[in-house]
Amino acid sequence: MNAISIQGAIKKYPKFTLGPIDLSVERGELFGILGPPSAGKTSILKLILGLVKPDRGKVLIGGANSDEMEVAERQISMVFQNLALFPHMSGRENIAFPLTERGVSSKEIAARLDAVSDVLHVGHILHKNPAQMSGGERQRIALGRALIADSRAILLDEPIAALDARLREEMRVELKRLQRTNNQTFVYVSHDEEEVMAIADRVAVVIDGRVAQVGAPDDVYNKPNSLSVAQVIGSPPMNLFQGRFSADGRHFECGDIVVAVAGIRDVPAGEQGTLGIRPEDIHRAGDHATRRFRISVNSIEPLGGYTIVNATLGGQLIKIRVSGQLDGPDDHGGSVVFDERRLHLFDSEGDRLGME
Amino acid sequence: MRTPLRALVIRYAFVILACAVVIYPLLWMITMAFKPFPEWTTGTGMTWFPKQPTLQNFEFVIFGHAQGLVVSLDRGIVGPLAASLITSICGTALAVVTGTLSSYAVARFGIMSLLPLSVLQLRLFPPLAVMIPVMVMWAFIGAVDTWWGLSLIYGIVTLPFAFWLMKTFFDEVPVEIEDAARVSGCSYWRVFYRITLPIVKPGLATCALFVFILNWSDYLLALLLTQKNWVTLPIYMSTLTSPMGGQMYGMKAALGLIAAIPPVVFGLLIQKHLVRGLTFGALKQ
Numbered sequence: 001m002n003a004i005s006i007q008g009a010i011k012k013y014p015k016f017t018l019g020p021i022d023l024s025v026e027r028g029e030l031f032g033i034l035g036p037p038s039a040g041k042t043s044i045l046k047l048i049l050g051l052v053k054p055d056r057g058k059v060l061i062g063g064a065n066s067d068e069m070e071v072a073e074r075q076i077s078m079v080f081q082n083l084a085l086f087p088h089m090s091g092r093e094n095i096a097f098p099l100t101e102r103g104v105s106s107k108e109i110a111a112r113l114d115a116v117s118d119v120l121h122v123g124h125i126l127h128k129n130p131a132q133m134s135g136g137e138r139q140r141i142a143l144g145r146a147l148i149a150d151s152r153a154i155l156l157d158e159p160i161a162a163l164d165a166r167l168r169e170e171m172r173v174e175l176k177r178l179q180r181t182n183n184q185t186f187v188y189v190s191h192d193e194e195e196v197m198a199i200a201d202r203v204a205v206v207i208d209g210r211v212a213q214v215g216a217p218d219d220v221y222n223k224p225n226s227l228s229v230a231q232v233i234g235s236p237p238m239n240l241f242q243g244r245f246s247a248d249g250r251h252f253e254c255g256d257i258v259v260a261v262a263g264i265r266d267v268p269a270g271e272q273g274t275l276g277i278r279p280e281d282i283h284r285a286g287d288h289a290t291r292r293f294r295i296s297v298n299s300i301e302p303l304g305g306y307t308i309v310n311a312t313l314g315g316q317l318i319k320i321r322v323s324g325q326l327d328g329p330d331d332h333g334g335s336v337v338f339d340e341r342r343l344h345l346f347d348s349e350g351d352r353l354g355m356e
Numbered sequence: 357m358r359t360p361l362r363a364l365v366i367r368y369a370f371v372i373l374a375c376a377v378v379i380y381p382l383l384w385m386i387t388m389a390f391k392p393f394p395e396w397t398t399g400t401g402m403t404w405f406p407k408q409p410t411l412q413n414f415e416f417v418i419f420g421h422a423q424g425l426v427v428s429l430d431r432g433i434v435g436p437l438a439a440s441l442i443t444s445i446c447g448t449a450l451a452v453v454t455g456t457l458s459s460y461a462v463a464r465f466g467i468m469s470l471l472p473l474s475v476l477q478l479r480l481f482p483p484l485a486v487m488i489p490v491m492v493m494w495a496f497i498g499a500v501d502t503w504w505g506l507s508l509i510y511g512i513v514t515l516p517f518a519f520w521l522m523k524t525f526f527d528e529v530p531v532e533i534e535d536a537a538r539v540s541g542c543s544y545w546r547v548f549y550r551i552t553l554p555i556v557k558p559g560l561a562t563c564a565l566f567v568f569i570l571n572w573s574d575y576l577l578a579l580l581l582t583q584k585n586w587v588t589l590p591i592y593m594s595t596l597t598s599p600m601g602g603q604m605y606g607m608k609a610a611l612g613l614i615a616a617i618p619p620v621v622f623g624l625l626i627q628k629h630l631v632r633g634l635t636f637g638a639l640k641q
Contacts, residue, residue, distance in 0.1 A: 049539055071538045072538065072540070072541040076539070078539050080532040080535070081532070082530060082532055084532040084533045084536035086555075088554045098539075098540035102541045
C-alpha cells in the first residue's frame with residue numbers, strides 16, 4: 001500500500017493552477033520533488049498535509065481518502081523551508097510540541113525526546129531558544145520535531161536551503177542515514193537538483209504546476225522525457241541546438257552542426273526539432289575523430305575536480321564539462337566531438353524522441 | 357566615513373531642541389507642583405525652583421482641601437482616580453481584546469476584506485461630529501454617567517487603533533509557524549492561544565499601553581458622557597479653579613504629576629516587552 005497517493009488533484013489559485021497531479025509515494029521511500037522556484041512544489045506538500053484542499057481529485061493517506069481528515073489526523077510531519085520553529089519555546093519544547101499537543105504522557109515524552117536527541121546530537125542545545133542557535137542547530141531541532149511524532153511520512157520543504165554549502169552536504173548525508181535507519185517515508189522538495197538526485201530513491205520533476213516526469217534519478221537525468229525536463233535537470237544545464245531533421249530523417253542539422261540520428265525511432269523527417277547534449281558528453285576530438293566541430297573557448301571555470309569550459313560552437317554559447325583541471329583556455333581549444341550514444345532529441349512539441 | 361563637524365553640530369542642535377520641547381513642560385509641572393500660591397504667577401517674580409517648597413498642592417488635590425487655604429472642593433482625588441482607572445482599564449481591555457481577535461481574523465484568514473477600512477472610518481470622524489448621536493444613544497440605554505458607559509465608548513473609540521496596530525504585528529508572524537503548529541496537532545484556537553499570541557506578546561503590551569494612555573488622557577468623552585458619579589481625572593483637573601485666584605496652577609501641576617504615575621508604572625511593568633514591541637518587524641527574521 002502507498003504511504004501517500006495523489007490522484008488527479010487540481011488546486012486553482014488566482015494566478016496559478018496546480019495540477020492535475022498524479023503521484024504515489026511508497027512506504028519507506030525517499031521521494032524527491034524537484035522543480036524550479038514557484039513551480040508548485042510546496043503546494044503539493046500542502047495538499048498532502050491538508051493545509052489546502054484540492055478543488056478536484058483526491059489525496060489518499062495510508063490508502064484512505066483524506067477528504068474528511070483534519071490536518072493533525074493525517075499524522076504527517078513537515079520540516080518547513082524557514083523551519084518554522086516556535087521562537088518563544090526552548091529546543092526541548094519545540095521538539096516535544098507534537099507529543100504534548102497530542103496528550104502523550106510526560107514519561108513517554110522524556111523517553112522519546114532522549115531517543116531523538118541522541119540520533120540528532122542535540123542534547124546540548126535543548127535548553128536554548130531558537131534565536132540562540134546556529135543555522136545547523138535550528139535545522140536539527142526542526143528535524144527532531146518532525147521525527148519525534150512517529151508519523152506516517154515526513155515532508156521536507158527545501159529544509160537545508162538556508163545552510164552553507166558544507167553544512168548542506170553534511171545534512172544531506174545525515175537525512176539519508178536517518179531515513180534509512182528509521183525506514184521512514186520522506187518526501188523531499190528542493191529546487192536544487194544535486195540535492196534531490198543525491199538522496200532520492202525516485203524523483204518527480206514539477207514544472208508550471210504539473211508533474212513533468214517521475215522516475216529514478218538516473219532515468220530522469222539520462223532520459224528526460226521532454227525539453228522542459230531536460231532544461232531543469234543538470235548543472236550546468238544541457239546544451240540545446242534548435243534545428244531541423246533532414247528530409248530523409250537520417251540527420252539533425254543546425255547550421256554547421258550535423259549529427260546522425262539513424263538509431264532513433266519515429267524521427268519527424270523534414271520537421272523542426274531540438275538536439276540536446278550534456279556538458280560532460282562533449283569531448284575533445286581525437287586525431288581520428290570523423291564528425292568533429294570547431295569551437296572557440298571563451299573562458300574556463302576551474303572547480304576543483306572538474307572544469308567548465310565556456311565556448312562558442314556554431315555561433316551559440318555552449319558549456320563543456322571536463323574532468324580535472326586545465327592549464328588554460330587553449331588546453332581545450334580546437335575541435336570537439338559529441339558522444340552520439342548520449343544525444344537527446346526532441347520534436348517541435350518538445351517531446352523526447354525514442355531511441356532504439 | 358566621518359560626519360562633518362557642521363552636520364554634527366546641526367544634528368545635535370536639533371536633538372537638544374527636541375529634548376527641550378519635551379522636557380520643558382515636564383520640568384515646569386514638577387517644580388510648579390511644589391510651589392506655594394504666591395510663586396505661581398509673575399507677581400513675586402517667577403523662578404524655576406520653588407523658594408518655599410510645599411506639599412500643600414498635593415494635600416489639596418488629594419483631599420479637596422488643605423490647611424491654610426480658604427478654598428475647597430466637594431471631592432478629593434480618590435473618586436476621580438478610581439473612575440479613571442476603572443474606565444481606562446475596562447476600555448483598554450475591550451479595545452485590545454476585540455481589536456486583537458478581529459485583526460487576527462483579518463490578517464490570517466482574509467475574511468471581511470473591507471473590515472480594516474471600515475474600522476479606520478471610525479477614526480476619520482471628528483469625535484464632536486458624532487458625539488450628539490452618541491449622547492442620545494447613551495442616554496437611551498442608560499449608559500450616561502456609568503462606568504460601563506464610559507468604558508464602552510473608550511473601547512469603541514480606541515478599537516481602530518488597537519485593530520491596526522495588532523494587525524501589523526500579526527502580519528509579521530510567518531504563516532508557516534502556525535501551519536507547523538496545526539501539523540503538530542493544534543486546532544485553530546489552540547494555534548492562536550499557544551503560538552501566535554505568545555509571539556505577538558510584545559505587540560500586545562505596546563498596544564495596551566498606547567490604548568490605555570489614550571483612554572487615560574481623554575477629556576471630551578468623559579465631559580459629555582459623565583455628570584458627577586464618574587468624574588475622571590481630566591475632568592477633575594478642570595474643576596481646579598477658584599473665583600478668587602483663577603487657575604490653580606500648583607494644584608493642577610500636582611494632579612498632573614499624580615496622574616502621570618499609572619501610565620509610567622504600566623510602562624515600567626511591561627518594559628521588557630515594550631522595546632521588542634516598538635521594534636517588531638524592524639529586524640530581519
